[in-house]
Amino acid sequence: MRVVLVGPPGAGKGTQAQFIASHLSIPKISTGDIFRANVSGGTELGRLAKEYMDRGDLVPDEVTVAMVRDRLSEDDAKEGFLLDGFPRNVPQAEVLKKMLAEFGTSLDVVLNLVVEDDEVVRRLAGRRTCRSCGKVWHLVFDPPATEGVCDACGGELFQRDDDREETIRRRLEVYQEQTAPLISFYADEGILQGVDATGPVEEITHRAMSALRRFAD
Ligand SMILES: [Zn+2]
Numbered sequence: 001m002r003v004v005l006v007g008p009p010g011a012g013k014g015t016q017a018q019f020i021a022s023h024l025s026i027p028k029i030s031t032g033d034i035f036r037a038n039v040s041g042g043t044e045l046g047r048l049a050k051e052y053m054d055r056g057d058l059v060p061d062e063v064t065v066a067m068v069r070d071r072l073s074e075d076d077a078k079e080g081f082l083l084d085g086f087p088r089n090v091p092q093a094e095v096l097k098k099m100l101a102e103f104g105t106s107l108d109v110v111l112n113l114v115v116e117d118d119e120v121v122r123r124l125a126g127r128r129t130c131r132s133c134g135k136v137w138h139l140v141f142d143p144p145a146t147e148g149v150c151d152a153c154g155g156e157l158f159q160r161d162d163d164r165e166e167t168i169r170r171r172l173e174v175y176q177e178q179t180a181p182l183i184s185f186y187a188d189e190g191i192l193q194g195v196d197a198t199g200p201v202e203e204i205t206h207r208a209m210s211a212l213r214r215f216a217d
Helices: 013-024 031-040 042-054 061-072 090-102 115-126 167-188 201-215
Strands: 002-006 028-030 081-084 109-114 125-129 136-138 192-196
Touching: 002 013, 002 167, 013 028, 013 081, 013 109, 013 201, 028 031, 028 061, 031 042, 031 061, 042 061, 061 090, 090 167, 109 167, 109 201, 115 125, 115 167, 167 192, 192 201
Parallel strands: 002 081, 002 109, 028 081, 109 192
Antiparallel strands: 125 136
């Protein structure tokens, strides 16, 4: 199966990507992994991407697209793949569609992990990070024995700026703005499938797998 996974920050996308890909015996292909592989492998594209990243600039679409093309051309992706982090926008989605058509294939399904903003805030704003060892705790889901103290090393716990409610809400707004057109694009293509991403991790995986089975033929 050829699957794209989308979802807001805090939806547990990385975890689900891993589980779903392993259930389907297909490679999980994330843009982060592709970037790192190209940079550490010293490829032409990797050097180019690194120049942009070192300047603090966004890597241009054509560089990202070229890396994705290289990765999808590898043997292990011939029978299917799960893409995480690509496409990010409609132009990239159109390029992906053309690319797959050249390979004589197409996407089967786009899974959209759906979580309410308030639930994302509840998940992320409860995180506390240890100043000494960097371990991440959660006030509700994984609290340390003593409030404000890291069980692992005795260090002081603090809330990272990224985990503050206003930061999370801003990131969610940006995400919705950028992703809404992409979601409509795939809805129009008839391959969009929403998955309720609340509740235990295994239940979410189970829902995602049931949704995928409806598209597998
Ligand atoms: Zn610690």
